[in-house]
Amino acid sequence: MDSISEIKQKLDIVDLIGNYVELKKSGRNYKGLCPFHGEKSPSLMVSPELQIYKCFGCGEAGDVFAFYRKVEGVEFGAALEALAERAGVKLERRAYDPDSSAKKMIYEINHLAAQYFNFILTKHKVGSKALDYLKKDRRLTDETIQSFLLGYAPDSFDGLLKFLQTKKFTPDQVFLAGLVVNGKKPGTFIDKFRGRITFPLTGIDGKVVGFTARATDGQEPKYLNTPETLIFHKSNYIFGL
Structure with a gap:
């Protein structure tokens, strides 16, 4: 299993997004206010089953990597390192070498x-x-x-x-x-x-x-x-x- 798949397997998207947004159970999913645009009624849906999120207000959607990159304003490399640390996944340093x-x-x-x-x-x-x-x-x-x-x-x-x-x-x-x-x-x-x-x-x-x-x-x-x-x-x- 590659590092990206391992991180996605170990991290729960509900827990991750819950660090930034107050989520409430809504049937099989969770709902909260989208952090990517101003709103008073929650339009952000998070699926623990599919491990994805979707905002029905602004259209933002994706997995844990997409959410972290967007909310923190970082590129993929920085997101990979941060989420790997959260998930307890050790990244081989050669992954950042020219021949990785x-x-x-x-x-x-x-x-x-x-x-x-x-x-x-x-x-x-x-x-x-x-x-x-x-x-x-x-x-x-x-x-x-x-x-x-x-x-x-x-x-x-x-x-x-x-x-x-x-x-x-x-x-x-x-x-x-x-x-x-x-x-x-x-x-x-x-x-x-x-x-x-x-x-x-x-x-x-x-x-x-x-x-x-x-x-x-x-x-x-x-x-x-x-x-x-x-x-x-x-x-x-x-x-x-």
Whole structure:
């Protein structure tokens, strides 16, 4: 069992959220005032059975990691350390080394995602409009597109996620890489980048650490970037493609 799964197994989400919110039993679940927006009537529901929470007022939802990151305003690495300590799970320090298994996993996920986006752009009819834009409006050659592994994220809720699941990655692992976000339904995930041209961001070793994605049809924001992860730090990059 990996550290993330072990932490989620040992921590009770009701106990964790109860440290921040006064929860009251409501049938099989617990209810309380959501800490993420002002409200007078409780709309935050916590499920001990599913170990997830959902606010029916603002839409925030997720597991213990999602709640802790949001309420404390920290990135995943800090949340992982804090919750591991609470759960009594010992993290191997090599998990934060350049060659750690967690980082290797994210690099692999990003590499596969870049290939997926590039395939959609250059080989699939869904990406034809974006490809025309790059070649005609931006005057990019096929060689340039392939050299930088430019791609297109289809306007699909879970196209990338389903592809990565065929490669034996779990939704939680893809979430760790910053490529999916919590869906409206508790416990679900959707692709972060949808209907956008993707530009892989690489480190000095050439490995893909994240993405910036440009809207093609007036979406806001115009550019959407990978969130902070174990291998991606936004401050290291200048955007404006």
